[in-house]
Structures are given as structure tokens and as C-alpha cells.
Amino acid sequence: MPELPEVETYVRALEPLLTGKTILAAEVRWPRTIAVPDAVRFTELVRGRRFASFGRRGKYILLGLDSGETVIVHLRMTGELRLHPPATSDSGPAASPVDKHTHVLLELDTGEELRFRDMRKFGRIWLVEDTASVVGKLGPEPLEEGFVPRTLAENLAGRKANIKALLLNQTVLAGVGNIYADESLFRARIDPRRAGGSLDFEEIERLHLALREVLLAGIEAQGSSLQNYAPPTGAKGGFQEQFQVFRRGGEPCFCCGASISRTVLGQRSTHFCPDCQK
């Protein structure tokens, strides 16, 4: 379940691994993975292109090519990118066998192979000239300087949906998913069931700070490793060790000892302390 810290960890890991390397050939095994253009066109357009720049917007990975186009990858829930080393001797590229969850393969000029795996097939890849056609509707980046409490207040004003659902809405704020939404609301001591528009400015200031602190701590720990997430280097994130409420339903609150509640909001499991969060 890669969210902003996991995707940021990915981008930081991929940059030194891919910079300057050229794609010799692409293979698409599950065509629906390629959102834009179609799978055939994708393989034609990336052939011969070199990785030139690396970035992130929300939960989207941006891989800029020397053609000026950008490969955009969204891992959704179970997607992963792995760089496989070349075959040790004579025969073709990428020694390790391709498993059934590998949907896109990029053969590189180093003999390595960049593979996109996704057990649940929700992940998507775009190849576009204009990144805004994919990420243009996203809300503010929570770790950029322009994101201030006032920004958050404006995006929550008048909203009747619960604050948990609004934090998951990528047009309100980019990059927050289920883990960091629950952890941020706990840190801000705000009940996830509250209507977004009911938060006063002091609460919004607390939430703004909590979001930034939790996301930075997530990046610091190289993300959270649950069932389906591991960075391309194979190293594991450690933020799950710091969870205060996420997946802790029925366990005691570290702050007050009350039993952590679990409910469903915005179609997502939601965890909170009924005593600490008001």
C-alpha cells in the first residue's frame, strides 16, 4: 500500500539505479497495465530512450526520458518495480525467471531488466508528453513549502464528508493513504468521523503539522513494510514499528490505554483512539 513516503523512497532508490541507462526493448504481458497510450505504442515509444530525470507527485512516480516524455508509474496497492541483474554469462538478459505477476519488462542497455510486478493488477503506467494530463488534478504536496494550514483550511471548508475520507481524497491533498491518514489524525487528536468542514482553525493547524511530521517520519524510516511493500533495493521500510493506531484495533492506546477502535470510513478500515481523538 505505497503512499507518499513509500513512493518517495522508491524514487530515491531508483534514481541512482537508472540514471543514464537506456531502454533497449519493452514487453507488456498485461496490456491493461498501460493506461496511456496502448501497450503496443508504449513499447515502440520507449525503445531507445534514456532515463533522464526522476520525480514524484503524490503517489505517482515520474520517470523522465531523454525524449521529453515521462513514464508515470502508480503502484496502487501491490505494485512494485525491481531492477534485475543481467544474466551472468552468455544467454540473453535477466537471468531470474519471470513470474506470473510480472506485467511489464524493460530491457536495459546494461543487461539489467526493470520489471513491474503487481499481484492485484491495479497498478498503472502512463507514457505522456504532458504530466499534467495524469497528475494535474492532484491537490497540494503536503511537504512543499506552499502547503500551509490556510491551504488545508480552504480545501476542507464547507465539506460534509468525514475528515478521514477527505484526507484520502487526492484532490484535497496529494499522497496520503490509509496508513498515514489514521496516524495523522491520531497525532492531531482529531476524531476521523468528524465532518471536514467542522474543524476549527486550531484543529486544522494541528492536523497540518501532524501530516507533515508523520509523512517525514515515514520517509525517514523508508516507508512502512506490510505484506506488499518493499523498496526496489530489497531493503525494508520500518515505519510500521511506529504505528500508533493503524491495524491496532482492540489493542491499548499507547497514550491513554483505551482500546483502539476500528470502523469503516470512506470504504477504508479506520483506526482511532476513542478517548484521545475528539
Place this chain on the structure above:
DNA sequence: ACCGGAGCCTGTTAGC
């Protein structure tokens, strides 16, 4: 404009 629910997928886990 906004909100909530279905659908996309498949491996894992809970329950009978």
C-alpha cells in the same frame, strides 16, 4: 460541487 458505493484484482486469513 459534492458524496457514497460499485468495480477493478488476487492472495491471505477467518470462520464454519
Place this chain on the structure above:
DNA sequence: TGCTAACAGGCTCCGG
């Protein structure tokens, strides 16, 4: 033990 059902969650689409 072996089966089925529920669950996991990011996002898009659709109806109200």
C-alpha cells in the same frame, strides 16, 4: 482438514 467468505486498499466511474 477443506471449503467458502471476508478482507486488504488506491483510484475511477457512476448515480443521486
